[in-house]
Amino acid sequence: xxxxxxxxxxxxxxxxxxxxxxxxxxxxxxxxxxxxxxxxxxxxxxxxxxxxxxxxxxxxxxxxxxxxxxxxxxxxxxxxxxxxxxxxxxxxxxxxxxxxxxxxxxxxxxxxxxxxxxxxxxxxxxxxxxxxxxxxxxxxxxxxxxxxxxxxxxxxxxxxxxxxxxxxxxxxxxxxxxxxxxxxxxxxxxxxxxxxxxxxxxxxxxxxxxxxxxxxxxxxxxxxxxxxxxx
Amino acid sequence: xxxxxxxxxxxxxxxxxxxxxxxxxxxxxxxxxxxxxxxxxxxxxxxxxxxxxxxxxxxxxxxxxxxxxxxxxxxxxxxxxxxxxxxxxxxxxxxxxxxxxxxxxxxxxxxxxxxxxxxxxxxxxxxxxxxxxxxxxxxxxxxxxxxxxxxxxxxxxxxxxxxxxxxxxxxxxxxxxxxxxxxxxxxxxxxxxxxxxxxxxxxxxxxxxxxxxxxxxxxxxxxxxxxxxxxxxxxxxxxxxxxxxxxxxxxxxxxxxxxxxxxxxxxxxxxxxxxxxxxxxxxxxxxxxxxx
Amino acid sequence: xxxxxxxxxxxxxxxxxxxxxxxxxxxxxxxxxxxxxxxxxxxxxxxxxxxxxxxxxxxxxxxxxxxxxxxxxxxxxxxxxxxxxxxxxxxxxxxxxxxxxxxxxxxxxxxxxxxxxxxxxxxxxxxxxxxxxxxxxxxxxxxxxxxxxxxxxxxxxxxxxxxxxxxxxxxxxxxxxxxxxxxxxxxxxxxxxxxxxxxxxxxxxxxxxxxxxxxxxxxxxxxx
Numbered sequence: 001x002x003x004x005x006x007x008x009x010x011x012x013x014x015x016x017x018x019x020x021x022x023x024x025x026x027x028x029x030x031x032x033x034x035x036x037x038x039x040x041x042x043x044x045x046x047x048x049x050x051x052x053x054x055x056x057x058x059x060x061x062x063x064x065x066x067x068x069x070x071x072x073x074x075x076x077x078x079x080x081x082x083x084x085x086x087x088x089x090x091x092x093x094x095x096x097x098x099x100x101x102x103x104x105x106x107x108x109x110x111x112x113x114x115x116x117x118x119x120x121x122x123x124x125x126x127x128x129x130x131x132x133x134x135x136x137x138x139x140x141x142x143x144x145x146x147x148x149x150x151x152x153x154x155x156x157x158x159x160x161x162x163x164x165x166x167x168x169x170x171x172x173x174x175x176x177x178x179x180x181x182x183x184x185x186x187x188x189x190x191x192x193x194x195x196x197x198x199x200x201x202x203x204x205x206x207x208x209x210x211x212x213x214x215x216x217x218x219x220x221x222x223x224x225x226x227x228x229x230x231x
Numbered sequence: 232x233x234x235x236x237x238x239x240x241x242x243x244x245x246x247x248x249x250x251x252x253x254x255x256x257x258x259x260x261x262x263x264x265x266x267x268x269x270x271x272x273x274x275x276x277x278x279x280x281x282x283x284x285x286x287x288x289x290x291x292x293x294x295x296x297x298x299x300x301x302x303x304x305x306x307x308x309x310x311x312x313x314x315x316x317x318x319x320x321x322x323x324x325x326x327x328x329x330x331x332x333x334x335x336x337x338x339x340x341x342x343x344x345x346x347x348x349x350x351x352x353x354x355x356x357x358x359x360x361x362x363x364x365x366x367x368x369x370x371x372x373x374x375x376x377x378x379x380x381x382x383x384x385x386x387x388x389x390x391x392x393x394x395x396x397x398x399x400x401x402x403x404x405x406x407x408x409x410x411x412x413x414x415x416x417x418x419x420x421x422x423x424x425x426x427x428x429x430x431x432x433x434x435x436x437x438x439x440x441x442x443x444x445x446x447x448x449x450x451x452x453x454x455x456x457x458x459x460x461x462x463x464x465x466x467x468x469x470x471x472x473x474x475x476x477x478x479x480x481x482x483x484x485x486x487x488x489x490x491x492x493x494x495x496x497x498x499x500x501x502x503x504x505x506x507x508x509x510x511x512x513x514x515x516x517x518x519x520x521x522x523x
Numbered sequence: 524x525x526x527x528x529x530x531x532x533x534x535x536x537x538x539x540x541x542x543x544x545x546x547x548x549x550x551x552x553x554x555x556x557x558x559x560x561x562x563x564x565x566x567x568x569x570x571x572x573x574x575x576x577x578x579x580x581x582x583x584x585x586x587x588x589x590x591x592x593x594x595x596x597x598x599x600x601x602x603x604x605x606x607x608x609x610x611x612x613x614x615x616x617x618x619x620x621x622x623x624x625x626x627x628x629x630x631x632x633x634x635x636x637x638x639x640x641x642x643x644x645x646x647x648x649x650x651x652x653x654x655x656x657x658x659x660x661x662x663x664x665x666x667x668x669x670x671x672x673x674x675x676x677x678x679x680x681x682x683x684x685x686x687x688x689x690x691x692x693x694x695x696x697x698x699x700x701x702x703x704x705x706x707x708x709x710x711x712x713x714x715x716x717x718x719x720x721x722x723x724x725x726x727x728x729x730x731x732x733x734x735x736x737x738x739x740x741x742x743x744x745x746x747x
Contacts, residue, residue: 066742068742069742088746089743089744089745089746091677091744091745092745093680097542100536101536101539101540102538103540103621104746106620107540107613107616
């Protein structure tokens with residue numbers, strides 16, 4: 001430390017995990033969505049936007065491996081106006097961007113906090129990755145890990161930080177289970193063994209209302225987080 | 232080659248009376264004052280343009296050394312001066328300077344009749360070539376020299392120091408050709424610095440040719456031998472615009488035209504395999520800058 | 524002063540966003556101008572002596588206590604293309620966030636307040652170095668090393684180069700990086716008497732041009 005500065009407990013300057021912004025106003029609730037390539041993260045984000053956009057002020061940060069592809073999908077689908085969707089480059093390191101060096105993602109979410117007022121919820125979608133990616137608690141308030149039945153029903157058994165620690169595990173594409181020979185009961189049992197009391201949702205995002213349970217889970221967390229921040 | 236044999240044209244002998252003080256200000260422009268050489272030519276040519284309420288006049292047109300100045304009749308409000316090379320210069324050890332001023336409301340264009348060729352001189356000491364451009368309020372100054380060619384074995388330190396008033400307009404184009412056809416270039420170090428209304432607008436330093444480290448690599452020139460800049464400063468310019476990219480690849484040359492931070496100014500950087508390709512890129516950039 | 528603080532500041536793992544930037548190597552790879560370890564070395568050497576020298580000078584001057592706002596103007600004048608100015612300020616904000624959490628200081632706070640959109644990254648890095656009790660030479664060294672470390676790491680990812688070869692390359696350039704840092708720190712020491720004009724303004728035409736080309740791509744791995 002520089003001798004000119006008395007060494008005191010440093011005042012927090014990152015504000016990343018705190019519910020208030022630097023100026024004291026509340027920031028948006030942040031939800032991370034991770035999971036392997038092709039499991040349906042972007043579909044999940046799109047469905048959440050369609051379901052929640054009439055009730056909440058929303059924004060999305062995508063962390064595509066190649067920047068913009070997911071952001072452009074969301075723009076094409078017109079789930080949100082363009083100023084509510086942004087892409088963060090990850091330099092071929094999607095893990096790093098959401099876990100080890102979250103500065104670019106924090107820039108993006110704080111930009112939304114500053115430019116969109118009021119803002120209730122920011123969804124941060126990670127780049128498609130393997131089973132080890134998790135979000136830093138400095139970046140998001142809760143995280144959802146999305147897998148699907150067609151990649152093998154042994155994925156919950158294999159575990160990994162995403163499966164075991166995510167606040168919500170979503171098992172997508174249940175409608176395909178009969179075609180790919182996936183045993184949903186085994187998946188549920190394995191997930192419970194890995195996750196204890198943490199919730200698991202089995203769904204098919206292509207079906208009507210396939211997103212409802214996930215949307216309800218998010219709004220429930222948002223309400224509790226706000227109540228806690230206000231206390 | 233002795234300095235005496237370098238008198239290519241009669242009538243404009245180097246002025247031996249140019250005192251060292253004429254170039255002493257070079258240190259302010261980043262030139263090492265110690266790089267002159269007793270055998271080298273020391274010369275400072277000066278152009279001063281004023282506006283008499285009707286047209287631009289040239290109260291000072293002082294040829295010196297290799298710089299033979301000639302007013303070119305163009306008609307109209309402005310004045311045009313051509314610089315004719317009166318000897319082969321710069322050679323190693325030379326200390327050359329051009330001092331060009333367009334005073335308030337004057338409109339001045341200065342060109343060179345032929346490319347400037349930097350050659351190896353009687354000494355391996357660097358030559359210096361300092362161009363100082365000054366434009367007053369509502370003045371318009373255009374500095375459009377032909378290419379500077381850095382021939383094998385030459386060693387030149389070039390500076391271009393520009394001082395603009397808040398309301399003056401500038402068009403500047405510089406082109407550097409590294410080596411005559413198929414030869415290794417000499418050592419060419421350049422610094423351009425532009426102040427506008429007392430604030431720094433642009434500061435760029437380049438070093439090409441051995442022994443400059445890394446100059447020919449993929450992050451600097453990638454084998455290109457022609458490099459140039461174009462600067463347009465104009466208070467009426469709409470400088471708040473997206474960059475213009477000229478050519479997508481890099482093999483056949485490429486350029487970008489973009490606003491400077493301290494604007495109203497557009498600046499183009501171009502690299503090309505040849506002088507003609509470079510000129511083409513800079514002409515295109517100028518067309519974009521002027522909205523053509 | 525703490526040697527370990529310098530290692531922390533210069534560490535690629537310092538969470539200041541550098542991992543997502545290739546220093547121009549992504550564009551050079553796309554143009555096939557960088558395709559193997561030798562062309563990467565030439566790229567890094569050129570970048571070290573241009574951008575690297577200039578950023579090292581700015582970092583050293585900031586670490587020496589020169590007015591960071593004056594230096595920020597000097598950095599703008601040394602960065603003629605908007606894409607690189609935007610990148611420098613974005614990385615400056617990210618560096619500011621990490622630096623204020625790591626080396627809290629009133630000078631960092633003041634700069635953050637005066638440049639809410641971010642100061643140029645090497646200036647933030649220099650003020651951070653000062654907050655950590657490091658010397659201008661240290662700050663220059665961190666900036667010079669970063670000028671080559673970033674592209675080398677990015678090229679390993681883009682070209683699947685042998686990371687051992689990339690480390691060898693960085694070791695080969697380390698003497699030159701030290702010399703650049705010494706040169707930059709020497710220039711920074713003259714700012715007090717000569718003003719920011721004393722600082723290097725070494726530039727590279729292709730890094731400027733290709734940075735704008737890269738910024739216009741719709742598909743890319745790196746932010747710059």
